[in-house]
Amino acid sequence: MATRPGDDLLDPNPAILLTPPSDTELTKAEALMASLPTVRWDEVERAAEITDAIARRLGDDRALLRTLVARAVRTPELREKFECHALDDKIVIWDDQEKGLRIRLRLANTDQYERVHNHRYSFTAYILHGAYQHTLYATDQPLDETADVTRFWPYFVREEPAGRVITLDHEQLHTTITEPETISLMIQSPARKRRAFMIRKDSGDVWYRYGAADESAERRAEVRMSDERLHHWLSRLEAFGLL
Amino acid sequence: MSYGRLDYGPSPWQRIDLYGPAEPETASGTETPSGTETAPGTQAGPADSAVPVVLVHGGFWRHDRTAHDLEPLACALVGRGHRVAVVEYRPSWDGGAWPAAADDCRAALRELAEQDACWAGATLVGHSAGGHLLLASVAGTARGAAVVLLAPVVDLAEAARLGVGGGSVEDFLAAHLKAGGSHEQATPEPDPADLGSLTVVGAEHDQAVPHELTEHQLTVWGRRGLPLTWVSVPDARHMHLVNPERPACRTVVLPLLTGRASNAEE
Numbered sequence A: 001m002a003t004r005p006g007d008d009l010l011d012p013n014p015a016i017l018l019t020p021p022s023d024t025e026l027t028k029a030e031a032l033m034a035s036l037p038t039v040r041w042d043e044v045e046r047a048a049e050i051t052d053a054i055a056r057r058l059g060d061d062r063a064l065l066r067t068l069v070a071r072a073v074r075t076p077e078l079r080e081k082f083e084c085h086a087l088d089d090k091i092v093i094w095d096d097q098e099k100g101l102r103i104r105l106r107l108a109n110t111d112q113y114e115r116v117h118n119h120r121y122s123f124t125a126y127i128l129h130g131a132y133q134h135t136l137y138a139t140d141q142p143l144d145e146t147a148d149v150t151r152f153w154p155y156f157v158r159e160e161p162a163g164r165v166i167t168l169d170h171e172q173l174h175t176t177i178t179e180p181e182t183i184s185l186m187i188q189s190p191a192r193k194r195r196a197f198m199i200r201k202d203s204g205d206v207w208y209r210y211g212a213a214d215e216s217a218e219r220r221a222e223v224r225m226s227d228e229r230l231h232h233w234l235s236r237l238e239a240f241g242l243l
Numbered sequence B: 001m002s003y004g005r006l007d008y009g010p011s012p013w014q015r016i017d018l019y020g021p022a023e024p025e026t027a028s029g030t031e032t033p034s035g036t037e038t039a040p041g042t043q044a045g046p047a048d049s050a051v052p053v054v055l056v057h058g059g060f061w062r063h064d065r066t067a068h069d070l071e072p073l074a075c076a077l078v079g080r081g082h083r084v085a086v087v088e089y090r091p092s093w094d095g096g097a098w099p100a101a102a103d104d105c106r107a108a109l110r111e112l113a114e115q116d117a118c119w120a121g122a123t124l125v126g127h128s129a130g131g132h133l134l135l136a137s138v139a140g141t142a143r144g145a146a147v148v149l150l151a152p153v154v155d156l157a158e159a160a161r162l163g164v165g166g167g168s169v170e171d172f173l174a175a176h177l178k179a180g181g182s183h184e185q186a187t188p189e190p191d192p193a194d195l196g197s198l199t200v201v202g203a204e205h206d207q208a209v210p211h212e213l214t215e216h217q218l219t220v221w222g223r224r225g226l227p228l229t230w231v232s233v234p235d236a237r238h239m240h241l242v243n244p245e246r247p248a249c250r251t252v253v254l255p256l257l258t259g260r261a262s263n264a265e266e
Helices: A023-034 A044-059 A062-073 A217-223 A227-239 B067-078 B100-115 B117-121 B129-138 B156-161 B168-178 B211-223 B238-242 B247-257
Strands: A088-096 A101-108 A115-117 A123-129 A131-139 A152-161 A165-168 A173-178 A183-188 A195-200 A206-210 B002-007 B015-020 B053-056 B084-087 B123-127 B145-150 B195-203 B228-233
Touching (some): A023 A062, A023 B168, A044 A062, A044 A183, A044 B067, A062 A227, A101 A227, A123 A152, B015 B067, B053 B067, B053 B129, B067 B238, B100 B129, B123 B129, B145 B247, B156 B168, B156 B211, B195 B211, B211 B228, B228 B247, B238 B247
Parallel strands (some): B123 B145, B145 B195, B195 B228
Antiparallel strands (some): A115 A173, A131 A152, A195 A206
8 A cells, every 4th residue: 555755644533534424415415316317338429428517516516525425435335345556546436337327536646657558447537636647549469468568659648637527438548647646536337348458668567457346355355445545535635625 | 511509508508509501600609510619699500491490308307318419310400401409408417407407498499589580480399308398498488389299208297107217207306396396386288379389209119208108198288279299100219209310210200390291190
């Protein structure tokens, strides 16, 4: 788990845990989430239009976001999906696969390295805090262990600042180098393939990322977010004014 | 083909997409197909003899569908010489809970008529839940409008009873019901004076709108003395009615909207 200077000074009891939302707030938030539309992820332009609006609706209403995060912390089936990885952590705040709406916060860690990758799912990301250096790649080779790292060509590079919303198809190869603690609200489609391809730019190492259903119990335990780490992120989100 | 956009409120949803047969003027306030600037007062193409058409999309008030989904139908109508306005409005989860989405639709019609008088005589077309918003917009106006409803979901008490849209009616009306309102109050009740004609088109194999709801609505409208025509389209599903690639739209809906003879069973 990555740590950063000053972690020991963090409030171990973030306010969101001390003063949870009221039943009225929870009911109101759940009603709003239940009224969200079905996203047609097979038409990425349509999905982009509607998920852009959903992401802004949720991300710009900090009271609602706070309620959803607090609810997720207390909902075991969501809490089990909070994960820690090398580059980023995630807090899942809503999961309605029938509507194509898995919604989570992506929390970028301090350590970053560049890996060209695609995803198991298409997604929309609303950058709430920080920024991405975002590069799209093309290649002319199969995406497997034989991939040659020199044959991934960047052809679109731009800064994605806070306030921007992007939608990416699951097939698109890209890298996102983030400022430390960049926070995004992500809306992702149901899985479109079993595994996502990854290749590290500095070494050419290839690996894959699988869904939870394909991971071992040991792996699931390894990536599960601890309460300590969760409290860290809740404090940071509060400090950024996002909750 | 020309394109334009008219904003009628501060929300990004409160806009009208305009399509016309000719290039728009290049004066300030117009835009190109790739443009994004707001075009106050612009119309897509010059007025011509074909009756303009206003389209209101469905999607159970929560935007399972959006205005963009009606662009193919709009383009097909433009290809037949019509100017077309596609009304976007706020979804129930983003400010459009009853009555706001209906207010939006009403404001859009008013804005169109203020921009160009030709829109006051437009054929008004609502698909699915868009039919509800359209009827709510014309009820009480004595406008004498020519209205075409495609697979409409209008009677909200009956729609809720039948579970149409998987609870979408309750979501749309949540605040209204909580404040003591009823489904009936949110169900438009147009008078004969509001409608010059009311043509209702149903899809035989509609998977989203049950026949029971359609029949109920037709019965109610008939009792109210509305100038009703019923058209049933065989071998059609819900979205086929607004998809020009489908025979249901190509051979029934488009001829209906362009004033040509229909081959459908009446």
